[in-house]
Amino acid sequence: MAIIALVVYSWSSQNSGQEAMTINQVADEIKRGQIAKIVQDETRLRITKTDGTQNTSNMDANASMVEQFLQLGVTADQLSPAAIQLEIKPPSPWLNVMTFASYVLPFLILAGAFFFIFRQAQGSNNAAMSFGKSRARMFAGDQPTVTFADVAGVEESKEELREVVEFLREPQKFIALGARIPKGVLLVGPPGTGKTLLAKAVSGEAGVPFFSISGSEFVEMFVGVGASRVRDLFDQAKRHSPCIIFVDEIDAVGRQRGAGLGGSHDEREQTLNQMLVEMDGFDTDTNIIIMAATNRPDILDPALLRPGRFDRRVVLDRPDVRGREAILKVHVKGKPLEPNVDLASIARSTPGFVGADIENLVNEAAILAARRNKKVITQEEFEESIERVIAGPERKSRLISAEEKRIIAYHEAGHAVVMNALPEADPVQKITIVSRGMAGGYTLSRPAEDRILMSRKKLIAEMISLLGGRAAEELVFDDITSGASNDIERVTQMARTMVTRLGMSDEMGPMVYGQKEELIFLGREISEQRDYSEAVAQKIDAQVRALVSEAHQQAKALLTQYRAELDGVAELLLEKETITREEFEAVFPTPQPKHSGTPVMLAGNN
Known part of the structure; x- marks a missing residue:
C-alpha cells in the first residue's frame, strides 16, 4: 500500500491539467492584478486567477512565499488581503513517511526476494531428501468412520476378515496356541464391489493405526525410489505395531517379473523385490498385517501370492439379490423414501449390479426426485434410475420420421x-x-x-x-x-x-x-x-x-x-x-x- 501511495503521490505531483507557471510568471500576474488566490502546499503553489482558471507553480524551499514575491518586485499592497488571498497549508505528516519509504522500501523488497529464493532452495533440498520417503497416509483408528455395519452384501468376506480384527485386538490368544495369523490378505473382486471400503471397515473395527497407499505411489522414474519408499513404509509400520498396511491396486507394482520391458534393474521390479523381502524376510516378528486390493489377481507375481506373504485371498463377487437389497438399505439411510418403495423389487431388477452401481442408482433416483420438486423419493424414480444407469438418459428431443x-x-x-x-x-x-x-x-x-x-x-x-x-x-x-x-x-x-x-x-x-x-x-x-x-x-x-x-x-x-x-x-x-x-x-x-x-x-x- 505504501508503494502504491508513493507512486500516486509522485504521479499527481508531476501531472496537472496544464503546464505549470514559473515563479516569475506568477509575480508578473500579481503585478497586473490577474491573481485572485494562491494556496501554498509545501513548495507547490496552486494558483486561481481572477477569470476562474487554475494553474500551479513551484517555489524555492529556502524562503517564504511572500519573501520570494517581494524579491521579484511585487509590492506589499499587491500582496495585501484586499488585493489577493494567500493561504499557507501546514506541512503534511505523510511527507516524511513517503520520503522515508522511498529510501527504505527498495531495500525491504530486495531482502524479501532473497528470503524467498533461499526458502525455495531449502524446500527443494528437503523435497530431495524426502524423495524416498513413503507417502502413505496414516489413520489413527480411534474414531472409525466406516465399520462392518456400513458394508453389506459380502457377509462371507466380512466373516473371514473378523479373524484379522480379532488378532489385532487380542494377539496373545492366538500366540498362546501357536497359531500364526495370515500376514497378508488379498482382496479380489470386480471394480466397485467394495474392496477399499472393506479395508476401511477392518481398520475401523480393529481400532489400530491404518496406513493407506496406492500401488502407483511407489513407482517413480528414478531407479531405487520405489524400493526406498517400501522400506520407509514398513519402518513406519513397525514403529506403530500392531497396525494394518493397505495397498490399493497392488497390480500396479506387483505384476509378474520378467514379463515387462527393462532388465533386472527395472524400477518396478526392484520395488516388488523390496516388498517381497519386507513381507517375509528375516525380520518376521512384527504384528503387521498387509491388506491389498486388485481386480487382476491373474497377473500378480507368484512369489507375492505364496504362503507367508499373501496367505489368504478374500473374494468379493457381485452380490446376489439379497446382497443387493442389503446394499440398497445401506445407501438409502438418511434419504426420505415414500412408504411404498419396494427395495426387494429394485434388487430383483438390478442383477449384475455391484455396490458402486447401486450407490449410483440411489443417487440418480434422489437427483430425479429433486428435479421433479418432490419431497420424497418414489418407486418411479428408482425404476427410471435403473434405466439411466444401464442405457443412459432419455433423448426425447431426438427427431425421427x-x-x-x-x-x-x-x-x-x-x-x-x-x-x-x-x-x-x-x-x-x-x-x-x-x-x-x-x-x-x-x-x-x-x-x-x-x-x-x-x-x-x-x-x-x-x-x-x-x-x-x-x-x-x-x-x-x-x-x-x-x-x-x-x-x-x-x-x-x-x-x-x-x-x-x-x-x-x-x-x-x-x-x-x-x-x-x-x-x-x-x-x-x-x-x-x-x-x-x-x-x-x-x-x-x-x-x-x-x-x-x-x-x-x-x-x-x-x-x-x-x-x-x-x-x-x-x-x-x-x-x-x-x-x-x-x-x-x-x-x-x-x-x-x-x-x-x-x-x-x-x-x-x-
Missing part, C-alpha cells in the same frame, strides 16, 4: 413377442421406443431370481430373442435396417463362445479351441493362439453360422405364428411409446410358465 418410428416399434415388439413366446426366456418387464443413449429403443426383461449357470437352452433362447427385432423387420417390411447391428454382434459372439469355449456344439464336442494370450505388463489380450487346423477352423465357422441361422429361423417362425400379437404390440407402442409388463400381457398373454434366468436388455436401432 414416422416411418423410422414404425420400424423401431416393430423391431422392439419383435424382441418382446419372441421373448414372451419362449419358455426359457425371461419375462418382459418394459418396452419403449423412446431413445436412450445410443439405442433407438429397447426391451427390458427381469428374471425372477439370479442365475450362476447358463444352460444351452437358455443361451439359444437368448439368441432367438436377440434376433427377434431383425426377424420382425424382414416379416413386416420385407427389408432390413442397421438397427439390429448390436443384436447381431452379441448373437455372433455368443454362438462362437458356445462352440469354442463352452463345448456346446455336438459336432465340435466338449473341447476348448484357441488359447488366449496377453502381455502381462499391459494386462490385455492381444491375440488368440490357434491350436487347431484350418479344417477345424472351417468347422467352427460352419457351426457358428448354423447356430445363428437356426436362431434366426426360429425367431421368424415364432413371429409368423404370433403375427396378430406382433401388430398389436407395435400399434400400442406407436400410441404410448412406452408400455409396461401389464399392458404388454393385456395384448399378448404369456403362452406358458416362464423360467427365470440372467437378465438382458435388448437394444434396438443402435
Whole structure:
C-alpha cells in the first residue's frame, strides 16, 4: 500500500491539467492584478486567477512565499488581503513517511526476494531428501468412520476378515496356541464391489493405526525410489505395531517379473523385490498385517501370492439379490423414501449390479426426485434410475420420421413377442421406443431370481430373442435396417463362445479351441493362439453360422405364428411409446410358465 501511495503521490505531483507557471510568471500576474488566490502546499503553489482558471507553480524551499514575491518586485499592497488571498497549508505528516519509504522500501523488497529464493532452495533440498520417503497416509483408528455395519452384501468376506480384527485386538490368544495369523490378505473382486471400503471397515473395527497407499505411489522414474519408499513404509509400520498396511491396486507394482520391458534393474521390479523381502524376510516378528486390493489377481507375481506373504485371498463377487437389497438399505439411510418403495423389487431388477452401481442408482433416483420438486423419493424414480444407469438418459428431443418410428416399434415388439413366446426366456418387464443413449429403443426383461449357470437352452433362447427385432423387420417390411447391428454382434459372439469355449456344439464336442494370450505388463489380450487346423477352423465357422441361422429361423417362425400379437404390440407402442409388463400381457398373454434366468436388455436401432 505504501508503494502504491508513493507512486500516486509522485504521479499527481508531476501531472496537472496544464503546464505549470514559473515563479516569475506568477509575480508578473500579481503585478497586473490577474491573481485572485494562491494556496501554498509545501513548495507547490496552486494558483486561481481572477477569470476562474487554475494553474500551479513551484517555489524555492529556502524562503517564504511572500519573501520570494517581494524579491521579484511585487509590492506589499499587491500582496495585501484586499488585493489577493494567500493561504499557507501546514506541512503534511505523510511527507516524511513517503520520503522515508522511498529510501527504505527498495531495500525491504530486495531482502524479501532473497528470503524467498533461499526458502525455495531449502524446500527443494528437503523435497530431495524426502524423495524416498513413503507417502502413505496414516489413520489413527480411534474414531472409525466406516465399520462392518456400513458394508453389506459380502457377509462371507466380512466373516473371514473378523479373524484379522480379532488378532489385532487380542494377539496373545492366538500366540498362546501357536497359531500364526495370515500376514497378508488379498482382496479380489470386480471394480466397485467394495474392496477399499472393506479395508476401511477392518481398520475401523480393529481400532489400530491404518496406513493407506496406492500401488502407483511407489513407482517413480528414478531407479531405487520405489524400493526406498517400501522400506520407509514398513519402518513406519513397525514403529506403530500392531497396525494394518493397505495397498490399493497392488497390480500396479506387483505384476509378474520378467514379463515387462527393462532388465533386472527395472524400477518396478526392484520395488516388488523390496516388498517381497519386507513381507517375509528375516525380520518376521512384527504384528503387521498387509491388506491389498486388485481386480487382476491373474497377473500378480507368484512369489507375492505364496504362503507367508499373501496367505489368504478374500473374494468379493457381485452380490446376489439379497446382497443387493442389503446394499440398497445401506445407501438409502438418511434419504426420505415414500412408504411404498419396494427395495426387494429394485434388487430383483438390478442383477449384475455391484455396490458402486447401486450407490449410483440411489443417487440418480434422489437427483430425479429433486428435479421433479418432490419431497420424497418414489418407486418411479428408482425404476427410471435403473434405466439411466444401464442405457443412459432419455433423448426425447431426438427427431425421427414416422416411418423410422414404425420400424423401431416393430423391431422392439419383435424382441418382446419372441421373448414372451419362449419358455426359457425371461419375462418382459418394459418396452419403449423412446431413445436412450445410443439405442433407438429397447426391451427390458427381469428374471425372477439370479442365475450362476447358463444352460444351452437358455443361451439359444437368448439368441432367438436377440434376433427377434431383425426377424420382425424382414416379416413386416420385407427389408432390413442397421438397427439390429448390436443384436447381431452379441448373437455372433455368443454362438462362437458356445462352440469354442463352452463345448456346446455336438459336432465340435466338449473341447476348448484357441488359447488366449496377453502381455502381462499391459494386462490385455492381444491375440488368440490357434491350436487347431484350418479344417477345424472351417468347422467352427460352419457351426457358428448354423447356430445363428437356426436362431434366426426360429425367431421368424415364432413371429409368423404370433403375427396378430406382433401388430398389436407395435400399434400400442406407436400410441404410448412406452408400455409396461401389464399392458404388454393385456395384448399378448404369456403362452406358458416362464423360467427365470440372467437378465438382458435388448437394444434396438443402435
